[in-house]
Amino acid sequence: MKKIFSVIFFFATITVFAQAPKGFTNMKDTTAFKQKMESQSKLTNTMESDFTQEKYLSVMSENIVSKGHFCFKKTNMLRWEYTTPYTYLIAINKDKMFIKDNGKINKYDINSNKMFKSINEMMVATVQGNLLSNKDYKAKYYESDKFYLIELFPVQKAAKDFLKSIQLYIDKNDYAVVKVKMTEPSDDYTSIDFSNRKTNQPIGDEKFIVK
């Protein structure tokens, strides 16, 4: 019991003394926020949105920008499709994963591959914002007048090798994830901005099957 209190105290200390990113302050009521996120997630059965992905590499003079569209349907169905400047599609349908590239389709069993399993978890959690309950990350909570910002730090060594942090920007009005930024140990990063979001509009199951 004493140990649990020490752990709670340790994380509470981190939250209190952590320096908030520019424009943000430490979140006042994290319990209420988490409850609201959870209830919003329960109310969301489908979601779709456009996205713009930017890859920043310190050695390159320009960011690499790619755009596309994603669809999500409960439970565990996701279609993530790049349309410019290249076409590339990942579709997750329960325990199956399809990748369509160059007209070629590869089909994988998610449970057969640890990497696919974590890609699946990460992508679904990113669009739903439910990485918060994942024990593989340590979270810090911030807010500004318009957004909540959750900063997640991987706990496991294997993940730390290629990921320094994940930042989730969440709209205060509707608790939707509007931006995700994944930073590597070298400080190079990938940011994904979501736009034209629609929730709970009908999406056919065929969207999540690639032929």
Place this chain on the structure above:
Amino acid sequence: MRNLLLSSVVALLLAGCTFGHYGKLKQVPAPASGDHSMIPKPIFGDNFNSFLFKTNITVYGKDFSGLLMTKQMSPQDYRVIFTTELGMKIFDFEFKDTSFTLHFCVPQFNKPKLLKTIQRDIEMLLMNNLQEQNFDYYTDQKNVYTIAKAKSEGMYNYYFTEIASKHLVKIEHSKKRVKKTIFTLGNYVNDFPNNIVIQHCDIKLKIELNLLKK
């Protein structure tokens, strides 16, 4: 008869990849010393530009795809980074003069043999330090190409430049008369190949680069 036919077909198929046609090349005089006009020019050495390719790697039946970026940092210094389409960095190489630095590689891709092979392939494409090598020059029977041949670490590299377009269209990396790797550079737009295919003959490895942005 059937066996003979089969063996001929197999021999023909193998010849396409493995056996060079170097005996049929006709040697031509090398230019005067100090004249570098016949030495192939590095395709990525273009005003420190960066190049972005959609890339597919097929190794022993497994497909990997992603984005490959090259950036010339200084005249003999190139950075080459490969990421997945989702943005995850797979490897980050630096080629400076004759030295190589591995800045980063995800553990799943960090297989010494594979990494070394890809490193060598990229090194060949970057064509660093070609000015310092000794070349012999040839033409083919139809006089379509100028072929520059250089010896490097016991291997021969043949650079095929199309005489009409002055485009480097092929590099063959060979051991004696046996081709080991063929680099095909095609679909030239504004004097830059928009499609590059690296086909290994002795291992099941193929790398295809399609230019997205220059």
